[in-house]
Amino acid sequence: MTRERHPTLIEDASGRNASVLILDQTRLPREAVMLRLATLEDAAQAIRVMQVRGAPLIGATAAYGVALGLAEDAGDARLAYVIDTLAATRPTAVNLHWALARMRRVLQELPLATRREAAWNEARAIADEDKAANAAIGQHGLPLIAAIHAAFGKEKGNPPNPLSGKGGDKVRQASPATVNVMTHCNAGRLATVEHGTALAPVYAAHAAGLPLHVWVSETRPRNQGLLTAWELAEAGVPHTLIADNAAGLLLMQGRVDLVIVGADRIAANGDTANKVGTYLKALAAREHGVPFYVAAPLSTIDFA
Structure with a gap:
């Protein structure tokens, strides 16, 4: 709702x-x-x-x-x-x-x-x-989520193809498994004029009917995760607010399929600065073989 x-x-x-x-x-x-x-x-x-x-x-x-x-x-x-x-x-x-x-x-x-x-x-x-760039981020990120969902279907011996644009509810019925996304801080529409950055693929997947769930870390000390939970509830996207220190455990237990975060600044060499706590998630994701993505518009890149 x-x-x-x-x-x-x-x-x-x-x-x-x-x-x-x-x-x-x-x-x-x-x-x-x-x-x-x-x-x-x-x-x-x-x-x-x-x-x-x-x-x-x-x-x-x-x-x-x-x-x-x-x-x-x-x-x-x-x-x-x-x-x-x-x-x-x-x-x-x-x-x-x-x-x-x-x-x-x-x-x-x-x-x-x-x-x-x-x-x-x-x-x-x-x-x-900004609206257009973030909408494009959503469309570029949607296939990442769709591919994971499609892989669930293949494991069940019935490979739906969400990328084909066909199937709709049939895709959901053939492969009801939920894609679990983890994010950090707030890089949703509240951080932008529209759509968000890290959450843009989530919203695109939700609109496409893909079943998904978002792990939202509270992001102390300013608790921006509460804002992420607020806007996900506003959009009707299933989510769970977690303590920051719970993220590594969830990644280790295989309860996260991919991590998507935003960025405060991206250097010309690709180094990324984001809210404190992002680095630990990146390390844990790498250790446990979970894909980790940074979603940001061109204006966040510092070419200096």
Whole structure:
């Protein structure tokens, strides 16, 4: 059963001045409250105190923060101040700086009279591209889950093919075995404008009718796993919230078919930085022969 769905970030033109509505994630999972961002200071505060969180969503919020910050003055000095203010909110967030660099590059060459509208258009483009990228992650990850499910069917002597697009309920009946996915922190739709990164394949598989279950580690000290559990419940995806230290045991017992995590930053050589606890899951997955995947958009890669 699904619950009412709350967007993470949407434009709001209902008032006198353009603004942005965000889902205040500091109040989850207790209550879902939409918060209005109407100024540069509102956007900077939202990023700073983690009312928005997740690398892609931070980047999109920062882009809209630039548009909000240029409402009264779009001059060069103001543009520099707006970007510097937002950059200082999360110095290590690569998507934040990627989005701000893109906004600066687009806006600084434009006449002052066109900058405000251009800022909103570019922020909107960044948000739309995030949605598209994450949807693509889901479609690229779906075959990984489908192949595991198909393998269950082969073991039963009746090999369904979920990748064919045929079968539907017949696939489920022929191979009722559930694919168990493990994730860490929150890399679902709450961390993005839409779809999520690590959870995008999960949502795609769920929509395709593949039976699956998600192990969600609580992710101390900030317990972002509670956010993952909240959004999975919202989408009607079966899941279990576990203590962080239980992950290795589940992997050892063969109760995990694959691990998918997001990323805060990916270096040019492929090294990945993510929430503390990710490394231990990677080690345990390797030890027990469980596939381990990192799902992230291009904007999370630091080519420097």
